[in-house]
Each structure stands twice: as structure tokens, then as C-alpha cells.
Amino acid sequence: xxxxxxxxxxxxxxxxxVACAVAYAELLRATGRPAVAVIAGTxxxxxxxxxxxxxxxxxxxxxGPGSPVVLVDMSxxxxxxxxxDPAAVVxxxxxxxxxxxxxxxxxxxxxVEPVGAAATLVHERFEQSAVVPSAEVAWLLQxxxxxxxxxxxxxxxxARDVAAAAVLASRHPLPEGFVEAQFRxxxxxxxxxxxxxxxxxxxxxxxxxxxxxxxQLECPGAVELAERARAHTALPRLLLxxxxxxxxxxxxxxxxRDFRAWVGRKVGLEFSADAARPGxxxxxxxxxxxLLEAEAAP
Numbered sequence: 399x400x401x402x403x404x405x406x407x408x409x410x411x412x413x414x415x416v417a418c419a420v421a422y423a424e425l426l427r428a429t430g431r432p433a434v435a436v437i438a439g440t441x442x443x444x445x446x447x448x449x450x451x452x453x454x455x456x457x458x459x460x461x462g463p464g465s466p467v468v469l470v471d472m473s474x475x476x477x478x479x480x481x482x483d484p485a486a487v488v489x490x491x492x493x494x495x496x497x498x499x500x501x502x503x504x505x506x507x508x509x510v511e512p513v514g515a516a517a518t519l520v521h522e523r524f525e526q527s528a529v530v531p532s533a534e535v536a537w538l539l540q541x542x543x544x545x546x547x548x549x550x551x552x553x554x555x556x557a558r559d560v561a562a563a564a565v566l567a568s569r570h571p572l573p574e575g576f577v578e579a580q581f582r583x584x585x586x587x588x589x590x591x592x593x594x595x596x597x598x599x600x601x602x603x604x605x606x607x608x609x610x611x612x613x614q615l616e617c618p619g620a621v622e623l624a625e626r627a628r629a630h631t632a633l634p635r636l637l638l639x640x641x642x643x644x645x646x647x648x649x650x651x652x653x654x655r656d657f658r659a660w661v662g663r664k665v666g667l668e669f670s671a672d673a674a675r676p677g678x679x680x681x682x683x684x685x686x687x688x689l690l691e692a693e694a695a696p
Contacts, residue, residue, distance in 0.1 A: 402432025402433050402466075403423075403433040403466050403467070403468055404434060404465050404466065404467045404468070405422050405423040405426070405434065405436070405470060406419055406437065406467060406469065406479055407437070407470050407471045408472040408477035408478070408479070409477055409478070409480075410438075410439035410440055410441070410442065411437060411439070411441050411471065412442045412445060412471075413441075413444045413445040413448060413541060413542045413580070414471045414516050414542040414546050415441075415445075415470060415472065416448075416449065416456060416542075417445075417517050417520075417538040417541065417542035418470035418491065418516045418519075418520045418542070419435035419456065419470050420454065420538055421520045421521075421524075421538055421539050422435075422520050423435040424535050425520070425523055425527060425529055425531070428529045429529065436456065436458060436459040437456045437457070437458060438458065438459055438479030438480065438481065439479070442584070442587070443586065444580050444581070444587075447583035448537075451576070451579075451580075452534045452537055452538065453534075454534060459481040465481075465486060466486055466487075467482050467486050467487045467488065468487070468488060468489040469482070469487055469491070469492075470492070470516055470520070471491070471492060471493070471516040472492055472496070473499040473502075473508070474502060475497060475502050476496075476497075484502055484503050484504075485503075485504065485505060486505075487503040488505060488506055489508075490503055490506045490509065491510075491519055491520065492509070492516055493510070493511060493512065493514065493515060493518070494683065495510045513556045514543065514546050514550075514554040514555045514556055514559040515546035515547060515562075516546075517538075517540075517543050517546070518543055518559045521543075521562040521565070521566060522558070522562065525565070530569065531569075531570075533570040536566045536570035537570060537572055537576070539562070540566045541572065541576065541580055543559055543562055543563045543566075544563065545580065545581075546559075548616070548641070548643040548646045548679055549577060549644075549646070551643075551646050551679070552646060552679050552681060553678070553679060553680070553681065553684060578618075581618050581644065582618060584617045585617035585618050585619060588617050592623070592626055592630065593630050595615065596613050596615070596630050596631060599613055599614055599615060600613040600636070601613075603686055603689070605689065607660075608635060610636070610657065611633075611635065611637070612636070612638075612686060613631055613636065613637070613639065614638075614639040614640075614641065614682040615627070615639070616641040616642075616643055617641075617643070618642060618643065618644045620640040620641055620649070621640050621642050621649045623640060624649055624673065627651070628651060628653070631653065632653040633653065634657065635654055635657045636653070637651070637652050637657070637661060637685065638650070638651040638652070639680065639685060641679055641681065643679075646679045647675070647677075647678070647679060648678070648679050648681075649673060649674075649675055650667060650674045650675075650676065650680065651672055652674075660689075661689065662674070664688050664689050664691065665680075665685055665688045666688075
């Protein structure tokens, strides 16, 4: 394994994490700092598709204890690769605040900024360093931005994401149909083993009224998976969010009647039977933010 900084994402990363690791390692090398991207576990199907399409391979970690590490697309201890010593983390780059990164990684410079994709932050690092990414890295970053922002049409997309994608495309545009194909790869994985994917994509949140869970599937045709998914998510205090990035649209399913009434009131949704169609894309982070808001005083 090459010496220098190790750039990595969470265990079993998604496309944003993989793209950021590969891209940031390239940028650091271009600016004279030895660095290598490594991945713990298995990237998701979308990331694997993009890597294979671009002919890229990201090695697994073969490192000694205490190797200096940069974390991308993660900022908390859950999901931290086993080879990473929190005290050895020297930098954190993420687009969503999870936990207390300054406390979890006391020796790290932390950048957490609210954009749609961490890939946007890495692109901005290239711009600030006046380094032009290779074609493969430009494609990776574009693919990750489109993945995380639902093709720049999701509510999480910011002007910075739009600008980053435009600059990258002006230099190395993605081949026609590339984004559609990467989304299909994600859908194929879901269809192969829906129960396992639902389990992996379900997160638990604490609330004074009781813990609740939110499962989210994002793929072309996600809404059509509602009937199959219901069999695996008809559980107390669980919300299923089905997001189709190609439309884009959301279908929100809540089996538990009392929990459904609470969700409807807090998020502003009207349910017909156990399902609500908000008429726009709602992502888990938006739904959870509403559910965790303090109740208004009577």
C-alpha cells in the first residue's frame, strides 16, 4: 500500500463517498501530497456500476494502525471503517452534519456544509486549487452530484451543486444515458433482494414519544414497488419513502394508524388509506427534520 494519506468513506459506501475518495486523493496528489483512496466493505450497486463503466478500481485497506486518514461523505462514528482510528483522522469533508465530528475526531479539520452532495465540496476544492480533474474524476463527481440531488431536481439540490455539475460537464460531459444507467443499476439491486435493501436503508430516530424508523428507496420505478415493499414495512412507527428520481416524485407509506396521523400533521401530508403523494420529492432528511421539530406550545 502506498504511504501517505488514506482517503475513505463509510463502510459499504454509496456513489458520493466513493467519488469523493477517488477525487480527493487525485487532488491531493496533484498538489504534492501523497494520498490514496481506499474503500472498506462493498460499494453499493450504483457506485460499482460507475466504477466499472469508468474502468476504475478502488482497493480495500491494507494499512498499519494509526495511518493518517481523511473521511469524505461522513462525519460521525457510526459506519466508520474498522481500520480507522478516530485519533488518526486529520480531515473530515461532509455535506450533512451527523453527530459531533469535532469531538469524535479531535485532530481533524472539519468541513460540513449543507449542499446536496459531498462531491460538490470536493469539486470546489479542485477549483480553489486551480487543478483540473481527470476525465474519469470529472465523470465520477458529476455522477455523484446527480445521484444525490435526483438529477439536480431534488429539494436538497443547491445552487452550488448546479454550478459544480455545470463546470464539470463543460470540461468532461457525461456520456449520453450515463445517469439513467447508474440509476437503473441501483434499481436492479433493489429488485434482486428487496428485503435486504429495505433493512439496510432503514434508519432509526429517537423522539420523546418513542423511537421511529424511516426506510427510503430511491430508484426508477420506486413507486411501483409499493405493494411488494408493504409486506416488509408494515410495522409500528415505520415510514416508507419511495422516491423515483426520473419523474421525480415521492410516495410515502405508513401502516401504523396513530403514527400515520402524527406524520400527516407534522409533515403536512394528506393520506389516502396508508399512502400519501406530496406532489413533489420529499427526502428522508426533510421528513425527519419535520418529525423532530419541537411541538408548538398550546
